[in-house]
Amino acid sequence: MTTVSAQRLASIFVEVADTLVEEFDLIDFLHMLTDRTADLVGAAAVGLMLADGRGNLEFMAGSDENVKLLELFQLQAREGPCLEAYRTGQPVINVDLGAAASRWPRFAPRAAASGFQSVHAFPLRLRSQVIGALNVFGDTKGGDFTGADVPIVQSLADVAAIALLQERALRRGEALTEQLQGALNTRIVIEQAKGAVAYAQGVSVDEAFTLIRRYARDHNRKLTDVAWAIVHDRTISPELRPV
């Protein structure tokens, strides 16, 4: 893990704990969490999966969302570190992908082929309730997590889980399911928007996502709202053209 100042670490924790903002957006919150985690541990990629109403893990947000990474997340609905962390409630740490083919026959070789060397997963949990998992990929072989790093990232995941459950609890009893199902559908809108922008602008879906995300940031808009505007209002802004 990279050395991060205590001050920076504290500010990340505060940011992750703050879900009680006006117009909270789950997808934006999870993107922020994956970005901060990637910064914190110097990871090649970080992603987050949440369990849907049927108990299946679904990809929600990533520090990067390229096609290969997305496939790696979709595979984990069936096998892989996220599923293990989700089922056991315990972190999965420092797994060497080159030696994990028997543990995860489909996931490990694909992850290795994508250039990753190690993988880690931290459950998002509050006491006995596990709602998903935070997935960290490293491209330096094996031990990019030392003993001291593990509790820090797990604590970050715990704070995020508490913040989410809190946010849901405060708004209304049933809000947990409502919000999660809404966010799962938003994930679909984002994929549809990627396709629309990719075709309209003649770029790859990965580039399309970069364009959409940059547009949302530059205009201080939610990714959710921008994706919805692209697909629903069918207005593809000229600004969503490749640079």
Next chain:
Amino acid sequence: MGDRASMIRGLIAAQPVRTGGLVDRLRCVCQAAAGALSASGTGISVLTDDGTRGVYAASDPLSEHVEELQFLLGEGPCLDAFDRRRPVLIADLAGEAMSRWPMYAPEAHDRGVRAVFAFPLQIGAARLGVLDVFRDRAGRLSGQHLADALCFADVAVEALLDRQSDDAGAPEEPTHDSVTDAVANRAELFQAQGMVMVQIRGSITDAADRIRAYAYAENRSLGEVARDIVADDLRFEADRP
């Protein structure tokens, strides 16, 4: 989970078929859902962005009436679920729902409804309608009932998407793929819908429908067709103006 989804398809298929059309198929979904979800009734309303609004099917006349109430009064969980694009789960209609829907909640309560659970019928930005589940007792949906309700909603989405294909004489039952199961790379399917939307200069619903109709006609899986679209090996043409 796959077993659960096929069990639910089995329950729907076991309902007596009358005409075999879309409305009839949705009625089968409603009746099977009412039984499986321990509900007093269910209803499916079609709401689209082009302004179509109305009750399509219900498990029984009372549910149909309660479903219609929201269009009459212009408020209710079903309309909120559509607008907010997420489920609206009201475990106790006598609670704060009374102030949330000051006209609808008392009317529904008078007709014996104590809990309402509304599930949007949608795939991303493609909005087709809402499935409403009514109960004559207050209380939350169990985890299993919630999961099953989402499966029933998936089946209703497929039936609604295929309505245009029906006219073109598409097969009665979708073959092996469904909207959510069996498509290995789901993200790719949704990306393909976005691409086709631009190609045909139509709505995302039209795009989803065109892709499904094509897959049936060519007897190919949705996953394969989606892969070809994303790879730009397959393009769709705009509908005639």
